[in-house]
Amino acid sequence: MNESQGLVVVANRLPVFRVRGDAGEEWQTSPGGLVSALRPILRGRPSRWVGWTGRADDKQEPFEHDGIDNCPVPLSHDELRTFYDGFCNRTLWPLYHAALRPPRFSRRWWRAYRAVNERFADAAAATAPPNSVVWIHDYHLQLVPDMVRRRRPDLRIGFFLHIPFPPQELFATIPWRKQLLQGLLGADVVGFQTPLGGYNFGQLSRRFTSARRKKGRLDYHNRSVIARAFPISIDVQLYTDLAKRDDVKRRAQEFRRRTGGRRIILGVDRLDYTKGIDSRLRAFALLLESKRISPADAVFVQVAVPSRERVAEYRDLKAGIERLVGEINGAYGEIGRPAVHYVRRSFPADELVALYIAADVLAITPLRDGMNLVAKEYVASRVDDTGVLVLSEFSGAARELSGALLVNPHDLEGVSSAIHSALEMSEQDQRMRMRKSRRALERNTVFDWADDFLAELTG
Ligand code: GDG
Numbered sequence: 300m301n302e303s304q305g306l307v308v309v310a311n312r313l314p315v316f317r318v319r320g321d322a323g324e325e326w327q328t329s330p331g332g333l334v335s336a337l338r339p340i341l342r343g344r345p346s347r348w349v350g351w352t353g354r355a356d357d358k359q360e361p362f363e364h365d366g367i368d369n370c371p372v373p374l375s376h377d378e379l380r381t382f383y384d385g386f387c388n389r390t391l392w393p394l395y396h397a398a399l400r401p402p403r404f405s406r407r408w409w410r411a412y413r414a415v416n417e418r419f420a421d422a423a424a425a426t427a428p429p430n431s432v433v434w435i436h437d438y439h440l441q442l443v444p445d446m447v448r449r450r451r452p453d454l455r456i457g458f459f460l461h462i463p464f465p466p467q468e469l470f471a472t473i474p475w476r477k478q479l480l481q482g483l484l485g486a487d488v489v490g491f492q493t494p495l496g497g498y499n500f501g502q503l504s505r506r507f508t509s510a511r512r513k514k515g516r517l518d519y520h521n522r523s524v525i526a527r528a529f530p531i532s533i534d535v536q537l538y539t540d541l542a543k544r545d546d547v548k549r550r551a552q553e554f555r556r557r558t559g560g561r562r563i564i565l566g567v568d569r570l571d572y573t574k575g576i577d578s579r580l581r582a583f584a585l586l587l588e589s590k591r592i593s594p595a596d597a598v599f600v601q602v603a604v605p606s607r608e609r610v611a612e613y614r615d616l617k618a619g620i621e622r623l624v625g626e627i628n629g630a631y632g633e634i635g636r637p638a639v640h641y642v643r644r645s646f647p648a649d650e651l652v653a654l655y656i657a658a659d660v661l662a663i664t665p666l667r668d669g670m671n672l673v674a675k676e677y678v679a680s681r682v683d684d685t686g687v688l689v690l691s692e693f694s695g696a697a698r699e700l701s702g703a704l705l706v707n708p709h710d711l712e713g714v715s716s717a718i719h720s721a722l723e724m725s726e727q728d729q730r731m732r733m734r735k736s737r738r739a740l741e742r743n744t745v746f747d748w749a750d751d752f753l754a755e756l757t758g
Pocket residue numbers: 330331332461462531567568569602604644645646647648651668669670671672673674676
């Protein structure tokens with residue numbers, strides 16, 4: 300991609316959020332790999348970021364922040380319920396995650412999804428410089444590629460799906476399956492976290508649209524569409540640098556002291572039913588029950604970041620996990636020495652890294668997960684190559700982090716045995732495994748990911 304070519308990123312959220320400062324409300328850059336990966340690419344050329352500000356019925360005008368030109372797309376209170384909580388998070392999210400909760404199909408939500416996608420497409424089409432590149436992100440905006448193409452055939456259009464693309468028989472149940480596929484086929488490149496996503500998309504496109512396979516690509520309306528995997532990653536150097544900072548190391552020591560010098564098994568997740576938080580807690584309880592480990596020797600620390608609390612399934616999940624933590628502490632805790640530390644809030648990035656350094660084991664056990672960046676952040680933070688990652692085979696990250704102990708999160712016995720082996724593992728084996736994962740991570744950072752996608756789109 301040359302430097303004079305414009306780039307428009309389109310995502311549900313802008314890369315900023317509002318905070319209350321001394322002079323009233325101000326913008327702050329959102330944490331996360333996507334923003335840091337794209338910022339250097341956006342800064343060097345004519346570029347825009349199209350997205351929602353995070354506040355309903357916002358009248359915010361376009362504004363610049365931290366070198367990025369933001370173009371806000373408004374959402375009403377009603378659309379927050381129907382488009383976001385409804386079609387995005389009660390239809391698409393569960394369906395794309397193996398139907399872990401029954402997806403709900405509502406024609407009203409679908410109409411809102413279409414209308415909001417039109418609005419994003421209008422904004423992208425209005426702001427994109429001639430012959431520029433538009434990169435659309437995630438399940439909220441799957442109709443936007445085709446909608447932008449109809450408005451602006453001069454543009455190169457890319458789409459990346461951050462969550463898993465579902466198996467064919469599940470996708471086939473969606474009443475609007477054809478429209479979703481046609482929406483995505485409007486892109487020149489459709490990116491997935493894993494090759495299976497790309498394969499399922501290709502098969503479904505051939506079954507439900509006029510797309511045909513031709514020389515490894517999809518031939519659709521006399522255009523060629525590339526559908527393949529671009530596994531997302533993290534800013535590895537950022538985590539390595541944080542892990543080497545003295546204040547972060549001191550904080551890690553303090554976490555260890557506060558947990559009574561016990562071995563630490565850590566979980567860090569958004570409070571989401573896809574993440575398998577409850578099964579990993581049950582697996583830990585099983586270990587304690589079988590006396591393979593004693594609560595005097597090991598503690599489970601679970602950081603759960605609040606998420607989508609307006610949606611009933613999420614409120615139920617929260618209540619269920621909190622009951623389970625109570626049960627485990629009731630059975631195995633002592634006064635001043637709980638078996639599980641449960642913290643329901645988000646941590647600043649440096650605190651998170653201090654936790655990664657303090658943890659002997661990181662347990663990441665999603666039932667389904669597009670990638671899982673927390674697993675990659677743990678590996679990047681373990682600069683001395685010790686520590687063990689217990690990782691669900693149903694996460695995208697399992698394909699790359701080959702030094703992890705892979706588990707089936709539905710098999711509680713298997714998860715508890717893996718946690719046990721992780722706690723017992725010799726330092727030599729830990730280093731061997733961690734180095735293997737680290738090498739894989741260094742071959743694919745978030746910068747490689749963005750370069751690879753944009754090269755495919757513009758090359
Ligand atoms: C979706 C897909 C895919 C978490 N707690 C805190 C905190 N975090 C940060 C982590 C990590 C990010 O949030 C979570 O990313 P994940 O990948 O684990 O999960 P999702 O939010 O479900 O993301 C997923 C991802 O998109 C990218 O494509 O990998 O599969 O579901 O970066 O560090 N950050 C801070 N404090 C916290 O307490 N600062």
